[in-house]
Amino acid sequence: MAATTMRPEGATTTVAMIDRAGPWTEEEYLALDQTSERVELFDGSLHMTPAPTLRHQNMSAELWLTLRSAARAVGLRALEAINVRLRDARLVIPDVVVIDDIGLDRLVVDAPSVHLIAEITSASNAAADKVFKMHCYAAAKIGRYLIVEQDTKNLRLYRLRGVSYVEHAVVRPGEVLRLTEPVAVDIRPEDLHT
Known part of the structure; x- marks a missing residue:
């Protein structure tokens, strides 16, 4: 039907x-x-x-391209839209992830292999990404959570402290988010909006 x-x-x-x-x-x-x-x-x-907008998908691809080489350089992988098991009966499809290089023939990656999850917000999912998914990712002990805000064009990086995330950095257009963990890379908000 x-x-x-x-x-x-x-x-x-x-x-x-x-x-x-x-x-x-x-x-x-x-x-x-x-x-x-x-x-x-x-x-x-x-x-x-529904499938995301073309702008959302372009931003996801630009973020993936930014992370890809840096991840490979340290033996990790950056991938888009994969199945991540946070716990039994809780599987999500984040926009971009950095994971252990565990092979490419898996259907699902377990949370302990995930080092960073990135979500690109849109008007229809901003609350879910900033509240519900943030709680779920923290409960699964994902070390870093990056939110890319389409409306403000800001990047918000959160780091896990104990059982919840704390805001580590807010980067606006014209500024640079300098990651050192899990990969060493600079991310400029405007580069994701091209």
């Missing part, structure tokens, strides 16, 4: 409707067919969002 929905810019898209009540297991989640929507699993419930 499918339904047609309106996107903000007026285009229509077909969204697959899932004729099944939860809770969902991880095995059932991973058996879903691929869709253009991002489907994440949170404690037995599916969370589905």
